[in-house]
Amino acid sequence: MSVTAEEKGRPNTGDYRVYFKNSAGGFISPFHDIPAYANEAENIFHAVVEVPRWTNAKMEISTGDPLNPLRQDVKNGNLRYVANVFPHKGYIWNYGAIPQTWEDPNHRDEDTGCCGDNDPIDICDIGNKVCSRGEVIKVKVLGTLALIDEGETDWKVVVINNEDPDASDFNSIDDVRRLRPGYLEATVDWFKRYKVPDGKPENQFAFGGEFKDRDYAIETIKRTHAFWKALVSMATDAGGLNCMNTSLSGSPFCCSDGEAKAAVESAAAVGAGEPLPPSVDKWFYYEK
Template sequence: MSFSIEERGRANTPDYRVYFKNSEGNYISPFHDIPIYADEAENIFHAVVEVPRWTNAKMEIATKDALNPLIQDVKKGNLRYVANVFPHKGYIWNYGAIPQTWEDPGHKDADTGCCGDNDPIDVCDIGNKVCSRGEVIRVKVLGTLALIDEGETDWKVIVINTEDPEAADFNSIDDVRRLKPGYLEATFDWFRRYKVPDGKPENQFAFNGEFKDRDFAIETVKSTHEFWKALVAKKTDAGGLNW
């Protein structure tokens, strides 16, 4: 299964869009039409790269637009960029989302005590490759961090690209801690402080900022897939989302 992109408009402008196509050349939604699983039996998921590592433009799937292209987020009329919070440069992983998932804003999570953020679930790919914007990769889930973003549950799932030459060595959050020392601490620090330059307070976390393990993370991803299925089956209020 292969996918391609079509860019429209000029990057770093409000008109810029990244549309997705399937192998037949038909336009598709990265939110709804790319399967969640690349290999369900092995718990290998697809992930859509919204923001390549080391870049700053806050790109995201436009969940309320037709075909859900990637767009740059806008706040108060201005395009959004994340600040370089020392010692970090832009996003410190390939950042994106798992298709066919949805963090339901009407569901209060039993663990976090907060409702979902109305978006697909986020991923941080720790592989060595710097991916390109709109790239669809196959990922292995390693763990998750429960960010509480302005009162909403915003899971950050730690994954590794299965094409990474070291992917076979990474099977748990402890492997990340052992083989990439300091990376989890940097991830926590990044999410804690990335909004501070905009005048906002530090972000909060469930579980005292602890990273939860692989099994917990996979179940979390699967639960957001169930919320997505309820959304497209019209069993849940879409809240303006385009599906």
């Protein structure tokens, strides 16, 4: 699927948004209109890159806004930037989400004992390329980590860009352990400690912080895909989520191209961005 990103507003401000267009130039939702599968027979999935590797701005699919553009998370009235907890600088992978998935907050996972976090399922792309914000890539699933974030299940699926020159060498979580020594340990460390500079305790994990294998990860994605299907068909309560889409003809939330365009035209005009705050380059140190 050919998808392009279009920026609105001013980068590093609260009005900044990234919208998505299909090959015909029509606006679409990255949450609902981009297929989960790039190749279902081979279990290759699409992933929307929200945060390129080495960057700090916590961008995310805005599940509550019409057409679900990317926007920067806000906390206590301030734009949110992830702290650099030594030795990490920004995000250590291309971070994003698999479209057409949803971690249902009303479903208690049998293995983790916690309900979903109400978002699309997250991915950590370990490929060589530093992707662009809003880029849509095809990914191969390698395994998953079960973060327990403030009492909610928040799956982190480890993937590699299917077009990466090394992709053929990676087919399991053990391949990551063998070919990227230290990367899985760094991933656990990153998720455990990234909120500590904000005054929060270290995060916890299900399974003692051990990664589950490829098959387990794929089944988890399929389960969240089924939850999403229930969401967009109104078989389950959408709550505060916005399910506006332009391609799901059987969905009561499907809208016309004109309605989608009108939703985007209400966004702020593109303009020059603000500089990043100096705190983005600060390193935080604390004893584990």
